[in-house]
Amino acid sequence: SQQGEEDPQALSIQEGENATMNCSYKTSINNLQWYRQNSGRGLVHLILIRSNEREKHSGRLRVTLDTSKKSSSLLITASRAADTASYFCATGETSGSRLTFGEGTQLTVNP
Amino acid sequence: DVKVTQSSRYLVKRTGEKVFLECVQDMDHENMFWYRQDPGLGLRLIYFSYDVKMKEKGDIPEGYSVSREKKERFSLILESASTNQTSMYLCASSTEGLRETQYFGPGTRLLVL
Numbered sequence: 001s002q003q004g005e006e007d008p009q010a011l012s013i014q015e016g017e018n019a020t021m022n023c024s025y026k027t028s029i030n031n032l033q034w035y036r037q038n039s040g041r042g043l044v045h046l047i048l049i050r051s052n053e054r055e056k057h058s059g060r061l062r063v064t065l066d067t068s069k070k071s072s073s074l075l076i077t078a079s080r081a082a083d084t085a086s087y088f089c090a091t092g093e094t095s096g097s098r099l100t101f102g103e104g105t106q107l108t109v110n111p
Numbered sequence: 112d113v114k115v116t117q118s119s120r121y122l123v124k125r126t127g128e129k130v131f132l133e134c135v136q137d138m139d140h141e142n143m144f145w146y147r148q149d150p151g152l153g154l155r156l157i158y159f160s161y162d163v164k165m166k167e168k169g170d171i172p173e174g175y176s177v178s179r180e181k182k183e184r185f186s187l188i189l190e191s192a193s194t195n196q197t198s199m200y201l202c203a204s205s206t207e208g209l210r211e212t213q214y215f216g217p218g219t220r221l222l223v224l
Contacts, residue, residue: 030210042115042201042215043154088154092210098144098169099210103153 004032004089004102012108019076021105023089024069030092032065032072033099037086046074046087051094079109114138115216117202122221130189132219134202142209143185145169145177148199148218160185161209192223 007022023032031050035043049056049065049072056063062075076083086104093100118133134143144159146169156169158177166177174196178186185204189196199220203213 033212035215040218040220042217043203043213045212045214048212090213097167097209098156098159099213101146101154103151 004091004100006087006089006102006105008105009103010106010108012110013079015079015081015109015111017079017109019079019083019107019109021074021087021107023072023074023102025072025089025091026070027091028094029067030094032063033090033092034061034063034072034074035088035090035101037088037104039085043088076107079107081109081111083107083109115202115204115214117200117216117219119219120217122219124189124192124221124223126193126223128189128192128223130192130221130223132187132189132200132202132221134185134187134204134216135183136185136204136214137183138204138206138214139182140204140206140214141182142205143179144203144205144213145175145185145187146201146203147171148201154201157187159209194223197221197223 004025033048034046037043047058060077065072088104090099090101115136145157146154160166160179176188201218202216205213
């Protein structure tokens with residue numbers, strides 16, 4: 001079964017707006033990561049947050065992690081057309097030996 | 112910058128053919144992974160390797176095999192390609208651990224006719 005599930009499946013916003021994507025998971029994790037994938041390309045790592053962290057920033061990205069609710073959110077501020085991509089969360093389970101990816105959120109930023 | 116390259120961006124093969132997908136990373140990473148990505152199913156792990164000549168099955172190893180003779184190269188082999196193996200194949204590598212940051216190649220879109 002899928003460990004990480006992103007919500008919403010698709011999101012369409014205007015340039016300059018903020019975009020928020022959520023990820024829920026089921027088991028205990030060591031870390032949670034967010035990746036971006038431009039159409040037809042490989043995934044690019046954005047940010048990693050560990051289970052003992054609550055919030056992390058990288059440029060226009062802000063990630064939060066709530067281990068009690070088993071959920072994470074990715075906020076992209078002041079979005080740009082170039083942010084149009086699919087965004088995936090991936091969880092490193094405490095008991096596992098690899099990452100498990102969700103199905104992704106398709107973000108479209110309209111100019 | 113870490114660079115992961117895959118031998119082909121697009122590949123068209125016939126049912127029953129033996130298919131080799133090659134992946135090379137230039138950062139001396141211990142761990143390498145092969146995923147397939149299908150609409151509605153996300154990324155699914157086929158095989159991974161944590162050292163030369165070492166391999167572990169992922170979630171969907173059936174119909175695939177792998178080879179890691181050198182640290183920088185991880186090959187995915189479809190012994191007898193079938194139409195249900197039409198997919199996007201992604202290779203990745205990591206150095207800090209199997210659950211840590213992964214660096215992906217550009218992907219190979221395989222069509223099996």
